[in-house]
Amino acid sequence: MVTSADELREEVRRRYAESARAVTAGSPGCGCGSGSCCADGEADAASFGEALYDAEQRGELPEAATLASLGCGNPTAVAELREGETVLDLGSGGGIDVILSAKRVGPSGRAYGLDMTDEMLALAQQNATEAGVTNVHFLKGVIEQIPLPAKSVDVVISNCVINLSVDKAAVLAEIARVLKPGGRIGISDVVAEDQLSPEERAERGSYVGCIAGALSKGEYEAGLEAAGFVHISVEFTHQVADGIYSAIVRAAKTNEPERKGLPVIQPAATDGCC
Numbered sequence: 001m002v003t004s005a006d007e008l009r010e011e012v013r014r015r016y017a018e019s020a021r022a023v024t025a026g027s028p029g030c031g032c033g034s035g036s037c038c039a040d041g042e043a044d045a046a047s048f049g050e051a052l053y054d055a056e057q058r059g060e061l062p063e064a065a066t067l068a069s070l071g072c073g074n075p076t077a078v079a080e081l082r083e084g085e086t087v088l089d090l091g092s093g094g095g096i097d098v099i100l101s102a103k104r105v106g107p108s109g110r111a112y113g114l115d116m117t118d119e120m121l122a123l124a125q126q127n128a129t130e131a132g133v134t135n136v137h138f139l140k141g142v143i144e145q146i147p148l149p150a151k152s153v154d155v156v157i158s159n160c161v162i163n164l165s166v167d168k169a170a171v172l173a174e175i176a177r178v179l180k181p182g183g184r185i186g187i188s189d190v191v192a193e194d195q196l197s198p199e200e201r202a203e204r205g206s207y208v209g210c211i212a213g214a215l216s217k218g219e220y221e222a223g224l225e226a227a228g229f230v231h232i233s234v235e236f237t238h239q240v241a242d243g244i245y246s247a248i249v250r251a252a253k254t255n256e257p258e259r260k261g262l263p264v265i266q267p268a269a270t271d272g273c274c
């Protein structure tokens with residue numbers, strides 16, 4: 001059966017809407033790694049979700065935010081956020097990484113969360129209110145078309161979402177567009193070993209469960225390079241299926257000025273006179 005990109009995206013949206021409704025009703029969320037929604041196995045519990053955050057970070061969060069955690073890593077731990085920065089979380093889900101980021105960047109900074117699922121956005125807003133953070137803004141939209149101006153963000157984070165995108169090249173190009181020169185990314189995602197074909201990835205897990213849509217390490221690196229990133233690294237952290245891992249993806253946007261075809265004219269050396 002051939003599934004169109006729109007159908008696949010709608011399947012993803014339905015899955016995570018269901019997960020948000022489960023958390024709102026007091027049950028654990030379901031998402032990456034689950035064979036069927038809300039049927040997490042033991043291996044999934046260790047590979048995905050709140051277990052990937054330390055006790056101190058979990059203590060900073062409302063219970064519903066930790067219950068809603070569906071990520072495969074902890075991007076706030078790798079992004080080295082600083083006071084006053086603007087952070088954007090792609091596919092922010094129940095808001096866990098947006099809330100943690102908002103606390104790291106402080107009142108002079110801001111944390112945006114972008115998600116396409118209304119139920120997740122409502123849950124995230126509720127969690128942020130409960131956590132008492134006011135420097136957060138949740139945006140509705142898709143990560144393939146980020147609703148923010150160019151060069152407006154210092155750091156892009158994301159937790160187990162890019163594998164779910166139906167157009168990963170567009171996502172990487174959009175990240176490059178919204179980052180300020182010198183900006184950086186700290187992303188957790190599911191990534192496959194290079195020798196696994198797309199068919200072999202699909203044999204190991206579903207698309208909505210964050211396995212079948214995983215890029216390989218080489219594809220990720222090449223995609224980031226094509227989008228103009230430098231200092232690229234894709235590091236496996238733990239295995240989530242045979243030959244498929246949770247990984248930390250880091251890269252930076254060059255801070256070279258855009259030349260737009262014009263020569264850069266160096267000022268002439270002077271002897272201090274005039």
Ligand SMILES: C[S@@+](CC[C@H](N)C(=O)[O-])C[C@H]1O[C@@H](n2cnc3c(N)ncnc32)[C@H](O)[C@@H]1O
Nearest residue numbers: 016069070071091092093115116117142143159
């Ligand atoms: C696996 S959950 C991860 C949520 C959150 N990052 C976390 O760590 O708990 C995936 C989230 O990404 C959102 N999502 C998936 N594909 C998306 C897309 N193309 N554009 C915007 N949001 C998307 C889903 O609605 C869902 O909330």
